[in-house]
Amino acid sequence: MWVQTLHLDNFRSYKEAHVEFAPGVNVLVGSNGQGKTNIVESIYYLATLNSHRVASENSLVKSGELSAVIRSKINQDDRALTIDIEINPGKTNRAKLNRSPVPRVRDILGIVRVIMFAPEDLALVKGDPNERRNFMDQTLIQRTPKFMGVKSDYEKVLRQRNALLKSSHRENIDSTLHVWNEQLAQLGAEITHSRIQFIRDLTPFICTRYHLISGGEKAVSASEISLTYQSKYLTEGDLESLTHNDIKEQILGQLDLRKKEEFVRGVTLVGPHRDELFIRLGVLPLKGYASHGESWSAALALRVASADVLKADGIEPILILDDVFAELDVLRRTTILELTQDAPQVFITAAVESDVPIEIGGARFHISSDSIVAHNGDSL
Numbered sequence: 001m002w003v004q005t006l007h008l009d010n011f012r013s014y015k016e017a018h019v020e021f022a023p024g025v026n027v028l029v030g031s032n033g034q035g036k037t038n039i040v041e042s043i044y045y046l047a048t049l050n051s052h053r054v055a056s057e058n059s060l061v062k063s064g065e066l067s068a069v070i071r072s073k074i075n076q077d078d079r080a081l082t083i084d085i086e087i088n089p090g091k092t093n094r095a096k097l098n099r100s101p102v103p104r105v106r107d108i109l110g111i112v113r114v115i116m117f118a119p120e121d122l123a124l125v126k127g128d129p130n131e132r133r134n135f136m137d138q139t140l141i142q143r144t145p146k147f148m149g150v151k152s153d154y155e156k157v158l159r160q161r162n163a164l165l166k167s168s169h170r171e172n173i174d175s176t177l178h179v180w181n182e183q184l185a186q187l188g189a190e191i192t193h194s195r196i197q198f199i200r201d202l203t204p205f206i207c208t209r210y211h212l213i214s215g216g217e218k219a220v221s222a223s224e225i226s227l228t229y230q231s232k233y234l235t236e237g238d239l240e241s242l243t244h245n246d247i248k249e250q251i252l253g254q255l256d257l258r259k260k261e262e263f264v265r266g267v268t269l270v271g272p273h274r275d276e277l278f279i280r281l282g283v284l285p286l287k288g289y290a291s292h293g294e295s296w297s298a299a300l301a302l303r304v305a306s307a308d309v310l311k312a313d314g315i316e317p318i319l320i321l322d323d324v325f326a327e328l329d330v331l332r333r334t335t336i337l338e339l340t341q342d343a344p345q346v347f348i349t350a351a352v353e354s355d356v357p358i359e360i361g362g363a364r365f366h367i368s369s370d371s372i373v374a375h376n377g378d379s380l
Helices: 036-048 119-126 129-143 147-166 174-213 244-257 259-265 292-312 330-342
Strands: 002-011 014-020 024-029 068-076 079-087 094-097 114-117 225-230 276-281 318-322 345-350 363-368 371-374
Touching (some): 024 036, 036 079, 036 114, 129 292, 147 174, 174 225
Parallel strands (some): 024 363
Antiparallel strands (some): 068 079, 225 276
């Protein structure tokens, strides 16, 4: 699977842009602020319906415009598919598959699979828990697209329940709260169970990858990275043995115990939206104790290991390397280079071409504020 053509209307800085890509490596070179990251961001959006840079879709639409459109032709097993997405901030987004509207935008998930590496990845280990929750959830969407529906439904229930807790009319709402509790626990258990199983599958890959990325035997902590799923509503012990129903019952129990506190604070205090992926190096938390190099190694290992999990599932994701080579030393560059060799398609952005390792060939595109030009000089 690879992206054959991409057409953007009013997406980010582009009034209109059209690019034809090749399988294998595609390198986009341009100074900062010229729009190269906007191109790979649109490809990431095709795969995840999210941006890797911003939470709000308002920023995805060119200033002064009401909507943006991403049109693409995807080569899948030597047959062409077209995916069109219309982004309408504040309204319902729309999508077409092979020119036919789909009932829900998320119905196009699973056609394009992407793993992205970006400078923002350092937030995976240095940022707040929401960064790590997003990492788990976005990878799960790549792994099992229907997870997007579960997550979306959970967020809707969470908003409704929070609105009820904030309501000034709290008399006789126990029956209504019970309904929301059931839905929150049901959906929350699905998310939690999926995350726990993902961490189980990720762990052996990240241990191997961190060991190699950080220098193997030369690094004291190289074999000591560990991942733990932390949740205040789950009893300590073997989380992997918990069934969906076990998790649901524990969520319901904690919701009942913390009901008074939730009314005081006006928010839902129990559920996967408050969980954490805890990372250790040896016996110490990685966040707050790791050096800058160890943090980069761990962040890179998380991304590479997530690609390993997808490959183990039989999924060959597109790789997007957004301005990362300038940040990486020779050892970490080698790890990334290994990934590019087998990927069906790779997108690399760089401010200057010398940032891209000489071992990497492929198609070249030079990006400026008003044009996208192939290496041979033909304007696209």
